[in-house]
Amino acid sequence: MNYELSDAHKGLQAEMGNFCRAEIAPGSAIFDEAPPDEAAARMRKNLKKLAGTGFLNLLLGEDLLGSCVVGEELARVCPSTFLTAMTSAIAFGRGVKRFGTNTQQERHLPLLAAGDGIGAFACTEAEAGSDLAGMQTAAERRNGHWILNGEKDLVTNAPLADFFLVFAWTHREAGLERGTTLFLIEREASGVTIGSPLATMGLRGAPTAGIRLENCTVTDEAILGGTAGEGWGRMQDLLEEIKLAISVLCVGIGMACMEESTSHAKTKKAFGKPIGLFEGVGAKLATMYMFNDIGRMMICRAACAIEQRDPESPVLSSCAKLFTSEGVGQIADLAMQVHGGHGYLKGAAVERLYRDARFAELAYGTSEMQRAFIARESLDRFRAA
Ligand SMILES: Cc1cc2nc3c(=O)[nH]c(=O)nc-3n(C[C@H](O)[C@H](O)[C@H](O)COP(=O)(O)OP(=O)(O)OC[C@H]3O[C@@H](n4cnc5c(N)ncnc54)[C@H](O)[C@@H]3O)c2cc1C
DSSP: OOOOOHHHHHHHHHHHHIIIIIIIHHHHHHTTTOOOHHHHHHHHHHHHHHHHHHHHHHHHHOHHHHHHHHHHHHHHHHHHHHHHHHIIIIHHHHHHHHOHHHHHHHHHHHHTTTSSOOEEEEEOOOSSSSSSGOOOOOOEEETTTEEEEEEEEEEETTTSSOOOOOOOSOGGGGHHHHHHEEEEETTTTTTTEEEOOOOOOTTTTTTTTEEEEEEEEEEEGGBBBOOTTOHHHHHHHHHHHHHHHHHHHHHHHHHHHHHHHHHHHOOOTTTTTTGGGGGHHHHHHHHHHHHHHHHHHHHHHHHHHHHOOOOOHHHHHHHHHHHHHHHHHHHHHHHHHGGGGGGTTTHHHHHHHHHHHHHGGTTTHHHHHHHHHHHHHHHHHHHOO
């Protein structure tokens, strides 16, 4: 077992860190208050800049560990930009890369990698979040076409996206495993209406909205991979990589909290000395460090397991997401405590990071659903023994 990153990964990490600090960090606080149009224009610019570094191409490629290492550098300076980039290149893009037909790949992947096209992943609905069987969106087969009707909720990137992966019933009676399909829907397709951007608590630069599909008519060519009924399995495979990406987001936010807190602990004085020298403050920094370091190790372990097609990988990516999302909640809380009352003020970096961190336990499988999944897998394992 080797805990050292390869020289290639260390090089990428250093390059990306320098680029993000120079090009992305200066605008990250602006996203929090910018009007939607300005924030959207800034985000498009950020994606173009990232495309220039090869980052989006890396997310679309096969070097999963490399994309985690490099992604942390981005999440550390701008969690919103990370979420938009990962939604486009991983939640949408990896879906096309892994399961798309040649035509689908040729159309979408170059646009995503160049930052000229943005993707989104539309699964959640008002009555279908943790329990996707409650989904209402359905595609009906009529005269050789598929007619989609339904409403998707809380879709990251919807206000910006050029194309969507949309999860829908194609044969409700067959159940989720055989009766659902992922469709590639273009923003300009007839019958698609994008809602107004929703005001979120954090990650305000990664715009979120609902989507309405009203008699949206497509051909078989819009089915991801070309075959109906395979949506559930494909989504489960994709979710492994999405959970890993959310874990990277958490560790990035955790690093930013630590940076803010250590620098504050060194400079802020009380009772005649820097507050970092008080045991109560130092202990908080130690706990933050521990959560982040273990979280990063869990990410590396899950990334290697996914790369090696290890059957344990779905559980390991759930464990990483569960640990890092709860961990970053604690880290952000400790960072606020280290900053005292000034951390609570609007405009303080830790106040924004605290709000950004809260997302991770909710999206792409809540903590409760991760625990339920891990427990179910463990029960099956021990029953077999
Ligand atoms: C900012 C943001 C961006 C998002 N982006 C996307 C996106 O791009 N695409 C997308 O498809 N979705 C997206 N989501 C939606 C997200 O994935 C869902 O919110 C999440 O899956 C939870 O679903 P829900 O909100 O309907 O909550 P519910 O499923 O209603 O859950 C409410 C509470 O009940 C608990 N609960 C439910 N069932 C159980 C159970 N069986 N056992 C124990 N507890 C249970 C949950 O854990 C939770 O605590 C986004 C959400 C947010 C906040």
